[in-house]
Amino acid sequence: MISKDSYIYIAGHRGMVGSAVWRALQNEGYTNLIGKTSAELDLRNQKAVNDFIVNEKPDIIIDAAAKVGGILANNDFPYQFLMENMQIQNNLIQAAHENNIEKFIFLGSSCIYPKLAPQPLKEEYLLTAPLEPTNEWYAIAKISGVKLCQAIRSQFGKDFVSLMPTNLYGPFDNFDLKSSHVLPAMLRKFHEAKENNNAAVTLWGSGKPMREFLHVDDMAQAVLFAVNNVLPDYLYNVGTGTDITINELATTIQNSVGHTGEIVWDKTKPDGTPRKLMNSDKLNKLGWKATYSLEDGINKTYSWFIENQNNIKKINLK
Template identity: 75%
Template sequence: MNKDAKIYIAGHKGMVGSAIWRSLSAKGYQNLIGSTSKELDLREQQDVRDYMAQEKPDVIIDAAAKVGGILANNNFPYQFLMENMQIQNNLIDAALKTNVEKFIFLGSSCIYPKFAPQPLKEDYLLTDSLEPTNEWYAIAKIAGVKACQSIRKQFDKDYVSLMPTNLYGTHDNFDLNSSHVLPAMIRKFHEAKENGQTPVTLWGSGTPMREFLFVDDMADAVVFALENRLPDYLYNIGTGKDLTIKDLAETIAKIVGHTGEIIWDSEKPDGTPRKLMDVSKMHDLGWKHQIELEQGIEKTYKWFTENINDVKKVTI
């Protein structure tokens, strides 16, 4: 990939998009472009078409999405389905119509069936029913994967989909009404510590197993996909290692310094029992994660405390 290539990063201000921007900049890519939601509403088809026709990027990286945890997915199913389809479909279609040769689509491990064999292989897509608590987001992302696959098949363009496991890291969302489990735990344990080591109540039983990938590793995977023409249309991105939510909570509590009680609210849903990614396809091509979980949590907590007054929707 030419270092002068014009690369549009959708969602460049978010956790994933900003990490991709930093990674590309560090590798010498200078011609990076992005747009805030105020500058360009990706849900508006004609606006996206006009923008791409004017800017004419060589590459589009789609890191834009409406995201959230179980609570947000349950409360806003229509928005999670429709807005994600609007965003990705507008970008993919505009890319095709403006002859963008390379498109990298980012999804989520939730595209795979709820009770698929573990670890999750790319071949398990559409083999069974989804997890009900996030099926709206999953269906949208599956549509994006299939759109890119169809363009790859019909027009022979280098459109590829990367499905990350649970991502976390600097610039994450720490709003307790919409955040994912790991940043929510960081905030809860921090506030409990600041309030005199008060008890922390967490959702579910603590028994589900989850895999977590530091966002800088995800960004490196995107750069890898950018600089190589991957032979297939779909790749899992993760560590290939998981742990129970209970173990995650204890790890975060230790790093944060919370010594109070942890209470599990078993009346709340657990979600999928396990979501471990099979990342052998990416490993075989030469990509592997570099940052282990404890190191990543330490980096994230350090960033959280340093930016606590600036992080959106975080009030202590």
């Protein structure tokens, strides 16, 4: 049985998702949380990972560790995105299985679903059609992790479950314009334009594609829900169930930042997938639901950005 003094190892505890999970568990009264930096434990090293699990003997492993990046990074480094993500998750899953870890929670991404799958995306659409080519390397790695957890669950009856979030944002996000995702990139662009006498902000595409966004603290609550319950299936989507246009997102961020300049849409740049919305009914029916409105979540994220822009290395504002 899981209790408040159970030992919980959070792989990737310094990242946006891992740190949010750490905060949520702490706030809930879990007292034995385990975290190692990449310098302390290289998750790509099979022997190091297994030795660590043997020595620490955690009751639960939460895998929030991954090599991540945007379209450019996925395109430029396909081998690393496929190999390193498989190494990280395979080492953790194998060590968990061989050392009889009670519960394993694997975190992935909505990019595991086919590029042209019906909307909103349901769990059963997995592996029914081709992936989005711009991030297929990362997606294939994550699909293999989902399937490994499903195989262990099916063959050995262990409580291994996969949670697939929609687009996440919040504290400790990556705000580097070369590698960040759309929401943090916009937030930084509007902030810098505001500081520069409310200069115009140029954004890619038409602004018409629709996207869904989930605050990372809501994602952490979904992980907490999986910690506290034995979920009956192997795969769950984690999202808000609502989406907005990129244009609406830009306006919301602009208002939050207080930028009063012009927004210019560069329609020579690609739009990407027209729509990407997840169906989270399976997890909703069990008792988890997102609580943040997008406006509140963006306001909170911008406040964190302002407070931390000078001392959080990941923001990379230089």
